[in-house]
Amino acid sequence: MNGLFRKLGTKHLFWGEHMNKVAINFVLNGQEKTVQVDSNTRLVDLLRDDLGLTGVKIGCGEGECGACTVIINGETANSCLVLAAQVDGTEITTIEGLGDYNHLHPLQESFIEEGAVQCGFCTPGMILSAKALLDRNPNPDKTEIVNSLAGNLCRCTGYTKIVKAIERVVKQSTVNPERS
Amino acid sequence: MNAFDYYRAVSLAEAFDLMRDKPNYTLLAGGTDLLVKINEKIISPNVVLDLSLIKDMRNIHLENGHFTLGALITHTQVMDSEVLQKFAPALVKASSMVGSPQIRNRGTLGGNICNASPAADAVPALLALGAEVQLMSEKKVRTVLLEDLFLGPGKTTIATGEILTRVLFKAQRPNQGSSFQKLGKRKALAISVVNAAVFIEIDSKTRTISEARIALGSVAPTPIRVKRAENLLLGKILSAELLKQVRLTVASEVKPIDDIRAKAEYRRDVAGELVERAVQEAWNKASFLG
Numbered sequence: 001m002n003g004l005f006r007k008l009g010t011k012h013l014f015w016g017e018h019m020n021k022v023a024i025n026f027v028l029n030g031q032e033k034t035v036q037v038d039s040n041t042r043l044v045d046l047l048r049d050d051l052g053l054t055g056v057k058i059g060c061g062e063g064e065c066g067a068c069t070v071i072i073n074g075e076t077a078n079s080c081l082v083l084a085a086q087v088d089g090t091e092i093t094t095i096e097g098l099g100d101y102n103h104l105h106p107l108q109e110s111f112i113e114e115g116a117v118q119c120g121f122c123t124p125g126m127i128l129s130a131k132a133l134l135d136r137n138p139n140p141d142k143t144e145i146v147n148s149l150a151g152n153l154c155r156c157t158g159y160t161k162i163v164k165a166i167e168r169v170v171k172q173s174t175v176n177p178e179r180s
Numbered sequence: 181m182n183a184f185d186y187y188r189a190v191s192l193a194e195a196f197d198l199m200r201d202k203p204n205y206t207l208l209a210g211g212t213d214l215l216v217k218i219n220e221k222i223i224s225p226n227v228v229l230d231l232s233l234i235k236d237m238r239n240i241h242l243e244n245g246h247f248t249l250g251a252l253i254t255h256t257q258v259m260d261s262e263v264l265q266k267f268a269p270a271l272v273k274a275s276s277m278v279g280s281p282q283i284r285n286r287g288t289l290g291g292n293i294c295n296a297s298p299a300a301d302a303v304p305a306l307l308a309l310g311a312e313v314q315l316m317s318e319k320k321v322r323t324v325l326l327e328d329l330f331l332g333p334g335k336t337t338i339a340t341g342e343i344l345t346r347v348l349f350k351a352q353r354p355n356q357g358s359s360f361q362k363l364g365k366r367k368a369l370a371i372s373v374v375n376a377a378v379f380i381e382i383d384s385k386t387r388t389i390s391e392a393r394i395a396l397g398s399v400a401p402t403p404i405r406v407k408r409a410e411n412l413l414l415g416k417i418l419s420a421e422l423l424k425q426v427r428l429t430v431a432s433e434v435k436p437i438d439d440i441r442a443k444a445e446y447r448r449d450v451a452g453e454l455v456e457r458a459v460q461e462a463w464n465k466a467s468f469l470g
């Protein structure tokens with residue numbers, strides 16, 4: 001892996017007319033990707049515009065709203081504050097990596113059941129923050145759940161239903177551990 | 181976003197090579213301050229040099245009562261560190277109150293310092309702990325007191341060619357206590373209206389205060405220590421009267437300005453109030469354990 005990183009530090013990775021193109025390798029929702037990006041491309045733009053993952057939303061573009069949340073190497077990040085070039089060598093999960101129409105992730109199911117989705121703009125980010133929490137701590141209390149959502153704003157629901165939806169998954173997985 | 185070249189160093193040696201070759205570089209750590217500035221076109225760098233993979237700058241090290249923290253450790257790492265929780269609780273509290281989980285996962289201690297915001301949360305905590313920082317260039321290493329690093333908002337004494345590599349301070353002993361207090365505007369993501377950190381040592385024989393440091397953010401162009409208030413505490417036992425004096429002294433010693441987040445007058449009052457709480461908490465912890 002080091003060899004890969006090292007290459008990026010050197011000039012010959014920049015090619016063509018533009019000195020500022022970069023080739024990156026990363027794992028996206030379980031699949032290996034190799035793409036070429038402009039060095040000033042934000043991760044959120046790479047994911048949405050080049051890779052078609054429109055579940056990643058752009059709200060504020062400055063780290064405040066969390067609509068652009070993705071999981072990088074197990075930790076949530078605002079993809080509007082990350083350069084695409086920086087994710088070389090990492091593993092990324094977006095909402096598209098959690099489930100699909102026929103096989104919803106327990107968090108997705110629970111958000112629907114609890115009515116935690118209104119306009120839906122904040123939902124992918126909320127669910128990814130919740131997933132990162134549950135991966136670290138499968139049995140969080142309410143305060144821990146609320147704190148884990150501090151970087152995700154919702155203008156519609158008032159958060160109560162979102163917290164309930166996450167609590168429901170916690171309860172289910174303690175009854176039925178293989179589901180989480 | 182303007183066009184720039186992106187480089188990434190995996191070692192300090194590689195970083196220094198690039199910094200020599202591209203003297204108009206801009207350093208990138210977690211990017212939570214820098215990318216906001218680039219997105220909003222406040223700055224337009226030509227060359228961005230990413231330090232975030234330099235392993236050597238990612239450690240938390242405790243030896244013989246001295247902490248050495250790599251500048252690249254994130255606020256999340258600070259919060260999760262058991263040794264820091266035990267021996268530097270004010271710093272852990274400050275890092276835990278930065279932004280949101282997303283911001284803390286990427287934002288680094290070094291970035292918080294080098295960004296030189298008067299509101300940076302980790303800085304008053306580190307000032308109260310008496311921290312020093314190590315600045316390294318290709319040829320030289322120098323260690324400076326953190327309080328001597330800041331010149332003004334966004335301005336430090338870090339020279340071209342230098343990287344802030346480490347943060348150094350002493351682990352707290354049982355007769356010492358520390359506290360961090362912050363007043364922000366919203367629950368999360370709040371840039372501090374005022375923040376304060378206090379460190380106190382109690383002499384185990386006389387039970388009086390033998391060492392005190394009080395630091396504040398957002399009440400001057402840089403985070404500051406309020407030494408008149410510190411001196412009031414020395415040699416004394418904490419009392420309601422002493423706390424009141426400290427509070428008034430702090431309010432008169434700080435030099436806040438009006439801005440969009442709060443009025444100067446309000447900031448003075450809050451500064452006094454937060455220091456009072458922090459002194460009380462630091463004293464309780466020190467005397468309880470000592």
Ligand SMILES: Cc1cc2nc3c(=O)[nH]c(=O)nc-3n(C[C@H](O)[C@H](O)[C@H](O)COP(=O)(O)OP(=O)(O)OC[C@H]3O[C@@H](n4cnc5c(N)ncnc54)[C@H](O)[C@@H]3O)c2cc1C
Pocket residue numbers: 062063064206207208209210211212213214215216231251252277278279280283286287288289290291292293294295299300301302338342343344345369370371372
């Ligand atoms: C939504 C949001 C909320 C926030 N909330 C808070 C908050 O509550 N409290 C708070 O204190 N901050 C807050 N911040 C600011 C920021 O997250 C922190 O200051 C963070 O610690 C910065 O670290 P970084 O690694 O991301 O810095 P970067 O953005 O990578 O760098 C910041 C600056 O420091 C320089 N730099 C970085 N590392 C080094 C180094 N090792 N040597 C020399 N120069 C270096 C860079 O060139 C740049 O100028 C917030 C930011 C956002 C976007």
Ligand code: FES
Pocket residue numbers: 057058059060061062063064065066067068069078079080081
């Ligand atoms: S769009 Fe990234 S945090 Fe709002």
Ligand code: FES
Pocket residue numbers: 116117118119120121122123153154155156157
């Ligand atoms: S459901 Fe609309 S923003 Fe949350």
